Amino acid sequence: MTATLTKTHTKTLAGRIEDLLPQTQCTKCGYPACRPYAEAIAAGEASYNQCPPGGEEGVARLAALLGKPAIPLDTSHGVERARPLAVIDENVCIGCTLCMQACPVDAIAGAAKQMHTVIAQLCTGCDLCVPPCPVDCIAMIPVTGDATGWDAWSQQDADAARARHERRTARIERERAEAEARAAARQAARTPQEARDALPAEASSPAQTASADDAQAKKRAIIQAALERARRKKEDMAKLGAGPKNMENVSPAVQAQIDAAEERRRRLGLEQTADADQNDNDSGQPR
Template sequence: MSIASEHIDRLLPQTQCRQCGYQGCSPYAQALSRGEAAINLCTPGGATVIRDLAQLLNVPVLPPADPLKAEQPKAIAVIDEAECIGCTACIKACPVDAILGATKQMHTVISNECSGCELCIEPCPVDCISMQPVQEHWLPRARQLAEKPQDERFAAATQANARFQHRTARLQRLQCEKEQQLHARQQKTAIAATPTTKSASSINPAALIAKAMAKAQTQQLQRRVPDNQDSFQQQQIAKAQEQASYRRAMRDLQYGSEQQKADALVWLRLYKQQRESQQ
């Protein structure tokens, strides 16, 4: 990373939200240092970051690229724990490890560590994650103590970046361990396949064929149970998705725009017809 991009990166909020169109704050800073990106793409940073970037890069101040989004209050993710199916999709998407949970177990958001990036919403298969507005001007809320209010911005960015770097290191460590295990298995397989000192005449082809057939039959029997489990899991996910769509339609019918209300009414009618036909 060049010196220029490092200076730029320090001005960004480090939420890693990708709303600028890049895969994080550092790639956006690098694009700015090369003159390949506009200074008004950071939605979480808003006018403050735009102004500082303009001063640093000696370019004119621009209005936010998404003014409506920039004017909205900061918000953190909240999981409807009663509807969560424990798929871990949101955990994998969170760039700052602010979601706790395990496979088939309820997930919850660490509210003080959430950076409000919204990356967990789209991958959720049952639409059980929403954004809750908060009063803070900068996220995450677990920022380091700042002596002055104007320093809260950089304290929050430092906290978010520390969480992001910790997650990156953890994923790299897990990937390294996975590669080591794979290499060990490959070596074991290679050793097992190494020809022994036995002569070709001592090998019994019929016995080898019988052993291979028995192993194939065992594997086929073992696969039946996971197949049934996968089918059951798919049914559960489909049921949860249908419930999520019903809740969303009811919400739009009550609080949505005219178009959303019309679409929700059409969906609910079709839903009622399908339910009646199944009875």
């Protein structure tokens, strides 16, 4: 008992604030995760009413901890709502993995060029997987009825989501450090003479170059065909009133992921500019 009390009392203010957040890691508060938001509140840099998933009860919890009055939720960051569940349309998914990269709690399973699926019991309803999807195949479906905020989310859910987010963050940092170490080791091991000696072995013959070009062209054709099928499906959905979702108030982190994906597509020769889309629409010609 004594050890437990000591640990509680020595926890920083930011740590105690973080304990009261729902740990959806949704970034709606304006910060990249729950922990940075907690630190900003502790430092007086952010208000304690910027967490839509926590709702009015979440504001009241933080107000009690901070000794401040309970104030209304700042709806410029979003509204209190029933907890949604991300659902992927398997018929439209092209296996790009961008939703997996965006999920802060590893709630999406899949692999490159394969259909992805959401693990329902792990999804926090953060919405972050929706904007990066290039074919708009993810819908957020309310699953808690009239229950909103903390009524739709338990402390056990929050603790589990927090643990998954921390494991994911640690894994990403470890993989980055390992990749940098491997690159540094390769660079250090290769002397100038070795680099010169390796040039003939690395040089490609015309036949090898042509083969690589053919493989790359085939890859581009396959991806372009998949995107074209998804684009037609998206147009059909738009005619039924099912247009793109959740594209407002995209966080800088998610926008950076979208920009990176578009850049990769440009490098593969898969770009289709907005102007071209608009010209096609204006002329009435199919794409």
